[in-house]
Amino acid sequence: MGVGGAARRAAAVAALAVAVLAGVASAAVYEVGDKTGWTIMGNPDYAAWASGKRFKVNDVVVFTYNKQFHNVMAVSKADYKNCDANKPMATWNSGNDSVVLNTTGHHYFLCGIPGHCAGGQKVDIRVAASSSAAPSMVPTPEPSSGGGSGGATAAPSPHPNAAPKALLAGRSVAATVAASLLSLAAAVLA
Numbered sequence: 480m481g482v483g484g485a486a487r488r489a490a491a492v493a494a495l496a497v498a499v500l501a502g503v504a505s506a507a508v509y510e511v512g513d514k515t516g517w518t519i520m521g522n523p524d525y526a527a528w529a530s531g532k533r534f535k536v537n538d539v540v541v542f543t544y545n546k547q548f549h550n551v552m553a554v555s556k557a558d559y560k561n562c563d564a565n566k567p568m569a570t571w572n573s574g575n576d577s578v579v580l581n582t583t584g585h586h587y588f589l590c591g592i593p594g595h596c597a598g599g600q601k602v603d604i605r606v607a608a609s610s611s612a613a614p615s616m617v618p619t620p621e622p623s624s625g626g627g628s629g630g631a632t633a634a635p636s637p638h639p640n641a642a643p644k645a646l647l648a649g650r651s652v653a654a655t656v657a658a659s660l661l662s663l664a665a666a667v668l669a
C-alpha cells in the first residue's frame with residue numbers, strides 16, 4: 480500500500496512536470512501574413528491567415544515590413560472596426576516587431592499609415608483560453624480518496640501547520656468571552 484501511494488505520487492509529479500514543460504515548450508511563433516509579411520501590396524487577407532491558426536497565451540506574432548511605409552498598432556475593438564489609428568494602446572515601428580500574446584481573447588492590430596487599415600492591413604488575432612486546462616490538473620493528485628486505507632494517513636500532515644495560529648486566536652477569544660460570561664453569571668447568582 481505504501482508502494483502504491485508512492486507510485487501514485489510519482490506519477491502525479493511526472494504528469495505535472497510534463498504539463499509544465501508542455502506549457503513552456505508549446506509557445507509558438509507566427510509570422511503575420513507568412514511570407515507576404517505585413518503589407519498592403521497584393522491585398523493580403525489577414526483574416527484568412529488568422530483563421531487557420533490556433534493561438535495560445537504566450538505565443539508570439541512577428542510583424543515584418545518596410546518601416547518606411549508601415550507600422551503596427553494594437554488597438555481596441557472599436558478602433559479596429561473603424562480603422563481609427565488615433566489612440567493606439569501600443570505602437571511598433573521597427574519593421575520586425577515581435578509581439579507576445581500574453582492574454583486570452585482578441586488582439587487587434589492595424590497599420591496606422593492613412594488608408595492602409597481600410598485597405599485591409601489589419602488583423603484580429605484571437606487567443607483561445609486553452610491554457611485553463613493546465614491549472615485544473617494540479618489539484619487532482621491530492622484527493623486520493625479512492626485508494627484509502629494505508630497511504631491516506633500521511634495526507635493530513637500538510638494542513639495542521641496552517642491551522643494552529645487561527646485556532647489559538649479563536650480559542651483565546653472564546654476563552655475570554657466564556658470567562659467574562661462566567662464571572663457575570665457568578666455576579667448574578669451571588
Ligand SMILES: [Cu+2]
Pocket residue numbers: 518519548549550590591592595600
Ligand atoms: Cu501600412
